[in-house]
Amino acid sequence: MKNAFKASIVARDEVAPDHVELILSSPELEDAQPGQFCHVLTPGMLRRPLSFSRLDRKRGRAGVLLQVVGSGTAWLYERRVGEQLDLLGPLGRGFEPPDPSRPWLLVGGGVGIPPLYAALQCWQAAWDQPLGVILGARAATAVIMTKDFQDRGVYPLVTTDDGSLGRFGTVMGPFLEWMDRYPESQVMACGPTGMLAALHGAAKARQGSMQLCLEQRMGCGIGACLACVVPAQPIGEEGPCYRRVCTEGPVFQAEELVF
Amino acid sequence: MKNAFKASIVARDEVAPDHVELILSSPELEDAQPGQFCHVLTPGMLRRPLSFSRLDRKRGRAGVLLQVVGSGTAWLYERRVGEQLDLLGPLGRGFEPPDPSRPWLLVGGGVGIPPLYAALQCWQAAWDQPLGVILGARAATAVIMTKDFQDRGVYPLVTTDDGSLGRFGTVMGPFLEWMDRYPESQVMACGPTGMLAALHGAAKARQGSMQLCLEQRMGCGIGACLACVVPAQPIGEEGPCYRRVCTEGPVFQAEELVF
Amino acid sequence: MDLSVNLPRGLRLKNPIIAASGTFGFGPEYAAYVDLNQLGGISVKGISPKPWRGNPPPRVWETPAGLLNSIGLQNPGLATFIEEDIPFLASVDTAVIANIIGHTVEEYRQVAERLSQEERIDAFEVNISCPNVKEGGISFGHDPRQAFLVTQAVRSVTEKPVMVKVSPNMAEPWVVAQAAVDAGADMISAINTLVGMAIDLKRRRPALGGVTGGLSGPAVKPVALRVVYEIASRVSVPVIGMGGIESAEDVLEFFLAGARAVMVGTVTFQYPERMLSIIEEIPKVWRRYGFQDLPEAVGAAHLDKEGEPG
Amino acid sequence: MDLSVNLPRGLRLKNPIIAASGTFGFGPEYAAYVDLNQLGGISVKGISPKPWRGNPPPRVWETPAGLLNSIGLQNPGLATFIEEDIPFLASVDTAVIANIIGHTVEEYRQVAERLSQEERIDAFEVNISCPNVKEGGISFGHDPRQAFLVTQAVRSVTEKPVMVKVSPNMAEPWVVAQAAVDAGADMISAINTLVGMAIDLKRRRPALGGVTGGLSGPAVKPVALRVVYEIASRVSVPVIGMGGIESAEDVLEFFLAGARAVMVGTVTFQYPERMLSIIEEIPKVWRRYGFQDLPEAVGAAHLDKEGEPG
Ligand SMILES: Cc1cc2nc3c(=O)[nH]c(=O)nc-3n(C[C@H](O)[C@H](O)[C@H](O)COP(=O)(O)OP(=O)(O)OC[C@H]3O[C@@H](n4cnc5c(N)ncnc54)[C@H](O)[C@@H]3O)c2cc1C
Ligand SMILES: Cc1cc2nc3c(=O)[nH]c(=O)nc-3n(C[C@H](O)[C@H](O)[C@H](O)COP(=O)(O)OP(=O)(O)OC[C@H]3O[C@@H](n4cnc5c(N)ncnc54)[C@H](O)[C@@H]3O)c2cc1C
Ligand SMILES: Cc1cc2nc3c(=O)[nH]c(=O)nc-3n(C[C@H](O)[C@H](O)[C@H](O)COP(=O)(O)O)c2cc1C
């Protein structure tokens, strides 16, 4: 059926140690949106969700950029140009397009960076408001896609936890500075839960909108199993309600979420 | 340690549809005896036992000839020259050498034929008593190693269940004829349980000795788990006792067994 | 080969492959991937009178050949199900089985009573075996007396076929199955998941938010076959088998153990279309092992049956 | 890193890796493949007063990530063990655990009493959990009262450390574990195999001669971890964990769940030398996850402990 298909790997790039970007080709990818993901068959019991790192919708191409963290990503790392991947997708709710009349800030951590690049690629054309990109990583060796941003004329501010590249520390420093300067910024962020929680906390006290792209362990990836939930509004008697990352996300408005 | 080792595949021959013979090389194979087996690592939870089909002890080489019947043998069928197999072995009790003063009969069915060929190869030199080989198979396409026997100047009498090659029917017809002619024959047999049971039944009424090479599902392959047992003498109050094919066999004297 | 299956009280399946409860949502989710009209049936996610929130995430974890889940029976409740899902299901031509749950016997009764009025519901599956919640799950499922009472309550309010879903997490699941049959169950479905857990080494914590979870997938198939075999040889009603089914060969194994139909769950996450290919393969696989029709295989491996045909 | 483990009544293991009963014979079988002196211990095949014949073959069957066995506790009996195996074991420098079985409480007592006189036996593992025999197995293991009586009988005849091996085939294994501890058990080992079965499609028969069998291997790891976790949080004595261990990471999972040592079974059939490589890996794996010594990891995933260190 339409949303389950095989895509050919047409390019493969080892972008950093243990990080690889695969460019996939198949007509079904013409519909992909920034922030959406595909659910990739690997030898394990579950598929692996991966965000699109870049989109070439006219040609039915999309990238996925992954870090090796376990068995499935290790297997994907070994795939070569010419092989096919078995995908479900495009899946989930992507980013809402940014409002062209307000400043725009992208904040990415680790392998949360790829969907932000896809968003930039999609909506950058004719952007004339302030546009910032802050990228965080553990260390210099895990900083990815800076060159891609630069090639689009956008110079990311990089932070590393160990100070081995860019500013020492987390993205929160530059984030707060940017927000002081452009309080009405619309923020799009993706990265580790700790980072998103910090951004979410900081956002509460401010104006501006914030979209967060989340990760959660998934079963089906298509809304049937209720595995991939995160705590969300409204908060009832028993606590927050649970919403599905795979279909109601992965992108949420910050105010929809509870950290 | 000594009995767990890797052996290189130095030759590979598709001897019949779904049958392949692999020639393995490793110093540990210098000790292999006809009727012994090796326990081969495959991707499944258990190793696969395979008899030696031919031996070149001086060069540390031995063959295994297998039929594809399930996942493990299918995987082994795909192995290529230059790859290595992980083996335990040589394992088990092989054939007792034949007594050169009496006629000798080899009776093999299907993939029970390979260990008989190894026995012939080992003890044929300067044999001057009558020597017979009866090979049975389901159909012509599963008759294996006849040419190997012929190359040694021994012309097997072939039977097939469907009459598609050689005599129609089982090995029992030619077996009984041979035994009428050479009642003192020493018999070595290997094949499906039904065939061995029939031979065992026929042997009871006769003189001569009979060695049977058995199959049983195995765990460890080295005598520790007691998985691979077959009913054997003595028969006690509860019935036959159980003996291990992997270490007390796979070759048994017929009178040790209970079918 | 005629793949249809006739079960008690006129329940007729096109074929013996039913989507297992909790792995197939309420139907629409997989409709873009599977032609639902080709399935033997769909057992929907467990339904309670009021919405249930479920367990904290993470809710799934991979294990060798298995899957741990601790969904905790999150569901939108009876009213939403009737309003939003039954209209969709009305457009689908397959048997719909309402999987029902409750905190109390009365809650099970409520759901069954209300859904009994819905034409679109073809049968009930009474879930007294979910390991992920205390009430509405294993507390009923491990006590034959409770199993009797729940089944009786459901039976008293519906003429539709009722199956009771049995837990493998006890020494003698057939005692609970028998209690359900005594209370009027028309069928038994088995198994629900095995209780298990995993540790997330990085966080030094139980991997699942619910601490323990339910194990499903191929890893549990031997346990499931044994429970089906034992129940089929002890109770008089049809058994619907499940647990780790991935292929038509697996389906045949369950039939030989005594099942008359099966449910397929975890494998759907990997291969959404697998149920359809299994349906397609059944005639071929049946014939390969010498069976001419579905019923011939039912219980054929039981030791009182004639064996070793080949 | 100091890998030694101190257990009750002076039982000291060089390291926490013990060969699991029934998968390692009486020692000599694997001696050509593994330097036995490097193991933490060996739990020998179950020993009964008189020889047991065991179940009809086939006795093993592969399942997804698992192994079914129905050996049926075949063993040569107490006298042969003393005569033939203890002399060999006397030449080996590792802890020897006598796994004992019986048809009656009295038979368990007999074996323990006699072997208690043998210097070479360092501890007892009382097997009341083998699913493959009716007596001497699960009938004791599923009934806390019987478990108490068997343990008490063994306790009454020996000063050596006694562990009782618990079955996972019931709703609340910790009740049996507690009964054993109440009767004087110094340790609990868990789990024995899960009851399961497979069907041989070609023969249309249960694949195993014993019809049902015991499931082991990676497939059961989630069940084993949960049983260990639950027992460790409920009983006061050390727990020896097992079930599907293949790697040093698996060992750490069992430690975090509450085990103080582990046994390794099924994987040895594939990789005879695996126990040794696990022992070698432990320090590296422990450090990778931030643990400085073995005890630090024991029970660290329990929810009353401090978590999420990273
Ligand atoms: C919507 C979404 C988009 C993602 N996009 C990317 C991306 O663009 N690049 C990238 O490198 N990673 C991305 N991830 C994370 C990625 O899915 C995991 O790193 C990957 O599944 C790990 O698989 P593994 O087999 O290597 O790890 P293992 O730990 O062996 O996996 C075991 C199980 O846990 C799941 N799992 C492990 N880590 C995660 C995680 N962080 N999030 C969700 N499930 C996890 C796996 O899917 C699998 O089911 C995304 C996750 C989500 C939910
Ligand atoms: C001592 C001995 C010598 C053998 N020699 C040969 C030989 O030379 N050539 C050859 O083709 N076959 C031989 N066999 C049979 C061979 O071991 C099986 O065909 C093979 O194990 C099947 O593995 P599979 O994964 O393809 O089948 P599957 O059915 O997928 O295997 C599942 C399990 O059953 C076991 N099994 C299946 N069939 C048999 C069998 N007939 N005997 C024992 N275990 C079995 C497998 O080892 C495995 O553990 C021998 C068996 C024994 C015991
Ligand atoms: C994610 C998930 C959710 C489940 N939810 C339910 C449920 O709501 N009600 C129920 O009766 N069973 C539920 N089950 C159990 C399945 O219906 C089935 O009994 C079990 O998974 C074994 O089959 P399988 O191995 O094919 O998945 C669930 C299983 C999974 C994996």
Ligand SMILES: Cc1cc2nc3c(=O)[nH]c(=O)nc-3n(C[C@H](O)[C@H](O)[C@H](O)COP(=O)(O)O)c2cc1C
């Ligand atoms: C072939 C086999 C035989 C076994 N025999 C015994 C036994 O005699 N006594 C016992 O207590 N456990 C026995 N067991 C159970 C193991 O000791 C262990 O509890 C179980 O296999 C789980 O561990 P594993 O997954 O590492 O194998 C046996 C297991 C297998 C596979």
Ligand code: FES
């Ligand atoms: S992963 Fe199944 S609902 Fe989201």
Ligand code: FES
């Ligand atoms: S296979 Fe283990 S004793 Fe023979």
